Amino acid sequence: xxxxxxxxxxxxxxxxxxxxxxxxxxxxxxxxxxxxxxxxxxxxxxxxxxxxxxxxxxxxxxxxxxxxxxxxxxxxxxxxxxxxxxxxxxxxxxxxxxxxxxxxxxxxxxxxxxxxxxxxxxxxxxxxxxxxxxxxxxxxxxxxxxxxxxxxxxxxxxxxxxxxxxxxxxxxxxxxxxxxxxxxxxxxxxxxxxxxxxxxxxxxxxxxxxxxx
Numbered sequence: 001x002x003x004x005x006x007x008x009x010x011x012x013x014x015x016x017x018x019x020x021x022x023x024x025x026x027x028x029x030x031x032x033x034x035x036x037x038x039x040x041x042x043x044x045x046x047x048x049x050x051x052x053x054x055x056x057x058x059x060x061x062x063x064x065x066x067x068x069x070x071x072x073x074x075x076x077x078x079x080x081x082x083x084x085x086x087x088x089x090x091x092x093x094x095x096x097x098x099x100x101x102x103x104x105x106x107x108x109x110x111x112x113x114x115x116x117x118x119x120x121x122x123x124x125x126x127x128x129x130x131x132x133x134x135x136x137x138x139x140x141x142x143x144x145x146x147x148x149x150x151x152x153x154x155x156x157x158x159x160x161x162x163x164x165x166x167x168x169x170x171x172x173x174x175x176x177x178x179x180x181x182x183x184x185x186x187x188x189x190x191x192x193x194x195x196x197x198x199x200x201x202x203x204x205x206x207x208x209x210x211x212x213x
Contacts, residue, residue: 007105010098012065012191017212019190033207038187067188068093074149074187096157097191100184101158104195107167107177111199121173129166129173137177140183156184183211 021032061069071093121129135157143152159180166172179198185192185206196206 007109010101010191012067012097013062015194016065016067016190019193034186034189037207037210043101050154064090064192066092068097071080071096071153071188072105075153076150082109085188096160097163097188098151099157100191100195103164104177104181104199106164107172107174109201110167110170111174121171125171128171128177132162133176133179136179136183153187163207177208182206185210 003180023034023185068090076089126142139155140148140152143155163177164168167174178196181192181196183194193206196209197204200209
């Protein structure tokens with residue numbers, strides 16, 4: 001998807017159409033894997049992808065996509081059948097998804113063979129990434145255990161900003177980035193699956209690589 005110094009912009013319609021169809025072809029297996037991850041993280045509240053309620057207007061779904069709408073549900077903490085989503089809240093979530101897209105694609109460009117910015121991480125960089133990985137996993141499980149989904153999404157936004165800084169300093173490991181995508185996957189499956197395939201290859205299924213969380 002990325003070429004030389006540019007990458008394609010985030011297009012939720014194309015990405016969600018692609019992954020909805022991939023999962024639909026093997027719906028029984030995909031749904032079981034997805035729900036296993038959902039329950040492994042002890043998530044409750046808003047419905048996961050395969051059980052997402054039809055609370056949203058076609059206009060909202062077309063403009064923002066199901067990943068953004070689900071995240072907005074979790075961030076606002078409202079899951080009523082007649083729930084209303086304000087434009088300000090959903091716009092903020094959309095900007096967050098744009099930043100995830102930017103983070104992974106910029107990392108992918110830096111990691112490209114022959115890229116002048118490519119750099120081998122030092123032992124200290126690797127150790128720092130491992131420590132941050134453990135911290136991210138611990139904080140995620142802590143917020144989920146307390147049912148603080150607003151805090152969970154806010155935590156993900158903060159993590160994304162920190163990973164952007166690490167990547168700009170050429171100190172971000174692929175392992176740490178994969179961990180972040182795996183943690184985001186249950187609440188924003190389409191963008192997480194797409195970005196995971198960008199840095200790991202189309203033959204890698206994110207739902208088969210969840211042992212690290």
